[in-house]
Amino acid sequence: MANVLPAERRLEVLAALVNGTSIRAASRMTGVHQDTIGRFGQAIGEGCARLHDRLVRDLTCALVDLDEQHSWCRKRQNKVDAAKDDAGSVGEQWTWAAICRTSKLIVAWHVGKRDQESADALVEDVRARLAVMPQITTDGLGLYAQPIAANFGRAVPYMQTVKNFSSRPGKPGTSEKFAVERGVDFIQKRTIFGTPDPAKATNYAIERSNLTARQWNARLRRRTLAFSKKLSRHCAAVALHYVYVNLCHIPRNMRVTPAMAAGITDTAWTLEMLMDAALEEPAGEKPEPQPLAIPKPEGTARALPAGRGWLRVLPGGSAPSAPSAPQPPPVAPVATGAATTEPAAPQQPVTVDRTGQLDLFGWRPKPGVPAQLRLFDDPPDDAE
Template identity: 40%
Template sequence: MNVLSMEERVRVVSALAEGTSLRATARLVDVGRQTVTNLLLTVGEGCRCLLDERMRDLHCDVMELDEIWCFIGKKEGHLRDGDPAEYGDAYTWVAIDARTKLVPVHLVGKRSSEAGHAFARELRGRVLGAPQITTDGLKIYVEAIEAAFGSRVNFAQIMKTYAKDSADGASRDDVRYSRGRVTRSVKRVVIGAPDEDKISTSYVERSNLTTRMQMRRFTRLTNAYSKRLEHLQAAAALHFAAYNFTRVHMTLRVTPAMEAGLTDHVWSMEELITEALAASDAPPPPPLPPPRPTGGTFGRRPSRAAPLPGQLSLPGTGVSL
């Protein structure tokens, strides 16, 4: 990396941030593939440090959470004994603020209870107050968010029912990687009294599309998938740092970081690289504050809150969820 000028670094990182693969970037910029990989790992680690430093004490009142799939090395169904533990399914857990479109937290890992709890704890440590949170129906979120936030959250899930494909799905390209058409969607309150009009996962689902478009390793049916976990983690950190600080949101007309008050201007890619490398060399910031639950409210809602239309109930209890 020492032999690359800043102009070359900017060209390499800009190409990676726009969804170009490692080999294609090497051809376009006329540098070695290993040089591109080394720069990705270095700048990616710097972006991780930068996000850790800047994403603190945030006012994110309405959050949407989701996880986006890819794989490392080989797909889950092709795993064999002796394969590295990091191979197979990999999920990038994402939280987005509905107002500023800021992504304050992401986590690359498995779709496991351990990863879900770590994701929720980090979110709790970075946002202030008692936010409203919406997720899909993944059960991991229920315990993870209750453990991290206690009662200081208004939490709802959107339970979706999907149509079964008449061709059994596997042989059809249009449904191979999707869950089919949504036939029913129900809002379920889990903790607190969230605003029904703000119970949605639309923004985070749109963010997932941006992720697939701007990280080549998330593009399906190619050989550009991640071969190592550290490469995926570096690429994700670069992507979300570039998204937050360098890309003007079409609706906001500023970057998410500007809308959130974290900066007063649009960062250039050169500025992002400079700040990332400086953050990597600087002493680490203090640890995030641990969760301080004030008593969970899982399984019940305040009596003053009216049930939502179509809301599900706990079997045998008459209590709305």
């Protein structure tokens, strides 16, 4: 007979893992050996990744936020060890994630270094799971712009929110280590592509998701010994956390799970349902990119032919100015050097158009200015 844990004991281990317990602590709580817990966690985490590939497709997310967070694998790596690490499985590991802000659904994630390759992998995965052109928001990291333009096109509404830090004195009575602290002075929003709405550009959802990940996934927690010793188990732990949050967790400001809000499932999953589905999920294919539909913008808009987008009215425009009043007839010039028997006709007041509209056809020559620039040729004297 195969040495398999009973279902009740496996549920106890799984409940400990998804609630931020390390492997050694889960072993002390459940009485299961830590090597067995490690193998079980890797198996269910890899199954969760396959389950996510099958369920999370053809999403209609209007707002997508991207961010990355730091962690360790195998050991805390210094700069010398990082130069010797060719495989990239030792030391710093960054968890790149994308979230749908309206449903709080984790759309995609990627574990790797903080380089262009990891940014490309995340954006490509996000693109393959969407069916609608979203508004994308990231921080000021410059690695996102190139893959976003390559996968979504330069017409995608993409904005960066850049935090500007400054050093300030720490609280009185603190140690020398905390005598100077850094704080955020202001956040600058920069439009990179398209015409995004600045009022909808924020990273609060993905930042809150990163905080939840550090609290519920012991592999990501700072200043502890709970980080993974193998990269494969680190990736499995990340997949387990995100799938659990999508399918089983109900946020306190929502009444449904993120998967229910996104239309993926119609009920909240239990731990037993998640465990059975993840362990039985077969290997499948990754989602492929599909044509993106462009949502109708708010306000006045008109659809372009062949589904190429919308023609909309941007705020801040001015209405066309009304035509200027007709000018009075020209006044005959007075000959210089000759006496006149009849007084000159009084000059008509000049009407100034304050709308900024240039009226070329209403131009009239000024009397008594022979060297004036002519816009039109004078009619001949014998003209009727």
